[in-house]
Amino acid sequence: MTRAARGTDHADLARLEEQLGHAFADRGLLALALTHISAVTARPGQPVRLRSYQRLEFLGDHVLGMIISDMLYRACPDAEEGELSRRLAELVCEEACAEVAVAMGLGPFLRLGAGEDRAGGRERRAILADVAESVLAALYLDAGYAAAEKLVERFWRPRFAALRGQRRDPKTAVQEWAQARGLPPPVYRLVERSGPDHSPHFRIAVELPGHEPVEGVGSSKQNAQKAAASAFLERVIS
Incomplete structure (x- = not known):
């Protein structure tokens, strides 16, 4: 054999x-x-x-x-x-x-x-x-x-x-998910900024080839990116 x-x-x-x-x-x-x-x-x-x-x-x-x-x-x-x-x-x-x-x-x-x-x-x-x-x-x-x-x-x-006991950054998790599938790093695009300067509101979309953009919102760009990354993970896993 x-x-x-x-x-x-x-x-x-x-x-x-x-x-x-x-x-x-x-x-x-x-x-x-x-x-x-x-x-x-x-x-x-x-x-x-x-x-x-x-x-x-x-x-x-x-x-x-x-x-x-x-x-x-x-x-x-x-x-x-x-x-x-x-x-x-x-x-x-x-x-x-x-x-x-x-x-x-x-x-x-x-x-x-x-x-x-x-x-x-x-x-x-x-x-x-x-x-x-x-x-x-x-x-x-x-x-x-x-x-x-x-x-x-x-x-x-x-x-x-x-x-257990670890809390991973969702942006890191999305990047690793993409890398494991041979995709380029995710792109975070600002969709909208609203609200006054002292209390802004950001809406950001995470984009990857072959996948619909997924949006997240937050009081800062970083928080909105994390929200978008979390929403993306929920979509691809569900």
């Missing part, structure tokens, strides 16, 4: 199951969760993307968001919606998911095409982040919400614990 084909062998999958702490009833789900599109051979009438982990990654993204949101809601009873949204963004971002994939030890088990494998796909952050979510989705489909929650508790909990 070539290294690129790893992830389909039952012995390999059994080792990974030990690392994940879950024995799959349907190992085909786990194998699919590890299959990058580069490893899929085109067949008539069978879309390539449907035989890669992409659909599972879509589901895993939402399962992860639900579980982390529940954890945050219970653990941070005094946090407002904007603060919860910022913490959620940090816990489900590409960087966080890629680090979790490394902690799970997923890299050696990925099924990659030869070219992607030679190009370092097993260490590529975007792929690792995607496969962390696809594996979570596979476990969710195999054993239900409680099992998925257990996996998140085990592998996301260290990052979750590190964020």
Whole structure:
């Protein structure tokens, strides 16, 4: 077996199951969760993307968001919606998911095409982040919400614990969110200034390519920018 084909062998999958702490009833789900599109051979009438982990990654993204949101809601009873949204963004971002994939030890088990494998796909952050979510989705489909929650508790909990008690600047969170997706830094545009000089009122929009501008208001430009950043985070996470 070539290294690129790893992830389909039952012995390999059994080792990974030990690392994940879950024995799959349907190992085909786990194998699919590890299959990058580069490893899929085109067949008539069978879309390539449907035989890669992409659909599972879509589901895993939402399962992860639900579980982390529940954890945050219970653990941070005094946090407002904007603060919860910022913490959620940090816990489900590409960087966080890629680090979790490394902690799970997923890299050696990925099924990659030869070219992607030679190009370092097993260490590529975007792929690792995607496969962390696809594996979570596979476990969710195999054993239900409680099992998925257990996996998140085990592998996301260290990052979750590190964020507790911290209050991140929403502008920083938006910039990191954009950077993780290959976008340029956000632009903050003054939409309106009103009120007297001793009590001004600012309305500012945060703009990123591919996203509708989101506005925030405040008694200073800085506060309005923070409000816009918080509103943007709430929109992209909801």
